[in-house]
Amino acid sequence: QSALTQPASVSGSPGQSITISCTGTTSDVGRYNLVSWYQLLPGKAPKLMIYEGSKRPSGVSNRFSGSKSGNRASLTISGLQADDEGDYHCCSYLSGGWLFGGGTKLTV
């Protein structure tokens, strides 16, 4: 199964909003309401930012939001801050496993 499709990079200025897309198929993103988003920073454990498409774990800023329409999921970060800079990966649950996107490098 092919990886989910994400843009390689996005950028924004402090205070702005950006959206990262994650495109799959009817077999993954479109089939399950189990899309999650992770923030990867060098030397740190990946951090769950959004799960089940739009839910935020405790402790994650409400500047982060997720949505899904059909085979496409999106992560929006509003009020960009310098420490939001990093790599963001989407993920869709499949029966028995997971499928990830290629990752998007966010530059603030």
Added chain:
Amino acid sequence: EVQLLESGGNLVQPGGSLRLSCAASGFTFTSHAMTWVRQAPGKGLQWVSTIVESGDKAYYADSVKGRFTISRDNSRNTVYLQMNSLRVEDTALYYCAKATSGTCDQWGQGTLVTVSS
């Protein structure tokens, strides 16, 4: 506080073997499936394998099926990944993650596996 501590990564020659370990603490280990995910240099994350709570069922990515074996010791709160017939393309940072209702919600910092002659 949930902690997942991976170990066992190393430099190994093609065709060689390694066993990774992930020691878990801070949650009820027997209530969660456990997963290994890897990230090759410059690439995205890739799911490798998952083992259910009881340990009696496991799932594998096609790229590692027949070569890797996941297992868990619920008495030691530890999950393992036995990797045989290693290939250059298995070079990656290997993460252990706790799974909850279809989401990998907590991750370790990873252990580095390098396959090279």
